Amino acid sequence: MPTASQRIPAVVRPLVSERAAKTLDIVEKFVNEDCLPADPVYHAQLGQGAGRWSYPPIMDDLKKKARELGLWNMFLAKGHYKEGAGFTNLEYGLMCEQFGRSRVASEATNNSAPDTGNMEVLAKYGTEEQKRKWLQPLLNGEIRSCYVMTEPQVASSDATNVELRIKRDGDSYVLNGQKWWISGAGDPRCKVYIILGKTDPNHPDKYKQQSIIIVPTDAQGITVKRMLSVYGYDDAPHGHAHLIFKDVRVPAENIVLGESRGFEVMQGRMGPGRIHHAMRSIGAAEEALRWLLTRANAEHKKPFGKLLSQQGVILQWIAKSRIEIDAARLIVLNAAAAIDTGDAKSALVEIAQAKILVPNMALDVIDRAVQTYGAQGVCQDTPLAYMWAQVRTVRIADGPDEAHLEQLGRRENKRAAEARDLIQKQMDITDALFKEYGTKEAGPCARL
Ligand SMILES: Cc1cc2nc3c(=O)[nH]c(=O)nc-3n(C[C@H](O)[C@H](O)[C@H](O)COP(=O)(O)OP(=O)(O)OC[C@H]3O[C@@H](n4cnc5c(N)ncnc54)[C@H](O)[C@@H]3O)c2cc1C
Missing domain, CATH: 1.20.140.10 (Butyryl-CoA Dehydrogenase, subunit A, domain 3)
Structure with missing residues (x-):
């Protein structure tokens, strides 16, 4: 059986470095020999009832092995972040394919969502203090995080609809509202929420009403209303929470990049x-x-x-x-x-x-x-x-x-005039050719 690096599609092979190809094979071996056999053990260690919202011990052993193999934080792309392992998106994408085969592989290598996206936010936009406090422990795999955007009372696929209020009050911001489908909130190691809400609901530009703010999960005023299931699965210990925010106060320096820059x-x-x-x-x-x-x-x-x-x-x-x-x-x-x-x-x-x-x-x-x-x-x-x-x-x-189809469709549809002009131009040339050869239309001939 050829290895993962030998199966890289020929058309992208020149874009993959030797180092990435070697790492890809190590990833495949780790997934085959350590992660896939560990999947059922991970599920079994979660146990029943309240025990499901715990931390299966096998994960620490997998993380230790992954680090020994040099498989850690591969998601932060080369050329874009200094904190990552130095792979391109394409190289990391090939590794992700291997991770996707197993329940535990992404987390074992500290490449799991939503932490990856949150770490990208902190690495790209965070202040030095935000990075020290939240990015570093996330990069070390010591804590986990949530991305907090969706709300039950609005159509959240259009994020301009979100209503959670983030109001400035002296040196603090105060949050009020509710969020649901907050993945990862069930994990006892989840220590930080990256939240999208509205700081300026009346801003004339609807894309400038929102801001992103960092909130520690133990802040006063946050309650878990309930955990949601996915086709009956609870996805423990990660889980998906419905959260209530009531007068949750955080320091003003927790805003990311600045007010109105949420989008x-x-x-x-x-x-x-x-x-x-x-x-x-x-x-x-x-x-x-x-x-x-x-x-x-x-x-x-x-x-x-x-x-x-x-x-x-x-x-x-x-x-x-x-x-x-x-x-x-x-x-x-x-x-x-x-x-x-x-x-x-x-x-x-x-x-x-x-x-x-x-x-x-x-x-x-x-x-x-x-x-x-x-x-x-x-x-x-x-x-x-x-x-x-x-x-x-x-x-x-x-x-x-x-929503994505609509966006793509609109973009593609903008080519309509260009498509029509090209067809028209070709028909004009055909007419000129008819004239030149003294023939008339007989048989297939495009007409608008
Ligand atoms: C397993 C899971 C994990 C999630 N994790 C997170 C998380 O960690 N953090 C978080 O904030 N959110 C999370 N979400 C929420 C997710 O991002 C939202 O469900 C998604 O953005 C859609 O928003 P909505 O559910 O409010 O649907 P709505 O906006 O109410 O849309 C409902 C339906 O309307 C239709 N629709 C929408 N737009 C268009 C359009 N332009 N044209 C035609 N039809 C349209 C679509 O069929 C869509 O499914 C998660 C969801 C799931 C299922």
Whole structure:
């Protein structure tokens, strides 16, 4: 079996350094030999009831091993951050694919969301004091964090709608409001919230009403109303919380970058994160295909006397899955390369393409794998059911498909005049050619 570095698509191979290729193989080995076997142990250590919101001890051993292997904080891209491991987005994207195959791999290497995006915010926009207090322990993997934007009472896919109030009061800001779907809030190590709210709700520019502020999780006035489930899974110990903020007071220096700069900070955070999520979903799809191949060739389970792989339809599923994963991977790597050569803003279109395409593709592949297992595919005996629930949320989290499609559609639609002009110009040339050759239209001939 070729290693991960030997499987890098030919078209991007020249963009991957030897160091990154070597690290990619170490990542693959770590995921195969340490993380995937540890997944069920991690779940078992969580236990039942209140014990689920605890910290499974196996994670510390995995982190220790990852650090010994030099696998730590690979997400902070070369050329953009000095704190990272020096890989490009494309190189890290290839590693993310491996992480996406396992429940524990991203956290074990300190590359898990939402900490990665929050660390990017602090590294890019934080003051020296904010970095000392919050970025350093996050980079060390000592604490965890949440990104706090979505609210239950408004359509939060349009972030200009958020209402949580951040009001200046002397040397402090006071927060009032509610947030939900706050991932990571269940983890006892979660010590800091990065919150988007409104400092200036009446600002005439609706993109200048918001600010981002750092709030310690133990600040007075924060309560967890309830934890939310994802298709019945609690996602412990990470979890997704509904939080209430009542007169929560933090020092004024906790604002990030300055008042009214919330959108600017938020947009800086989002681009690379979407690529990382997309590559993890590619990894999930690859893992699902591995499970599909295993069941399709299981000698002990032959419906109607034949292996599933001897049934034409299943072979077609295998072939389609291979094509779709490989095509989607190229879309994501292209977006990563576009960020590397420009930045997240110049790569908006490529990032949106990857964000939309990949989870839909991965869900199709996972669903085929589920189907090959019959009833076993929907229960806890394979990772497929949980994997499906996880990937399904990617179509909503970080902006739903429809919002991204709308944006992409509008952008593409701007080419309408250019498309029409080109067709018109070609028709004019055709007419001139008819004239020159003394012929008349007969047969296919474009007309607007
Ligand atoms: C598992 C999970 C984890 C999450 N983690 C976090 C987190 O850590 N922090 C956080 O702040 N949030 C988090 N979220 C919330 C997530 O970011 C929001 O759910 C998402 O932005 C959509 O907002 P909404 O739920 O308010 O949906 P709404 O804005 O109410 O949208 C509802 C639906 O409207 C449709 N729609 C929206 N825009 C358009 C459009 N332009 N055209 C056509 N249709 C449209 C879409 O179908 C969309 O699904 C998480 C969500 C999930 C499921």
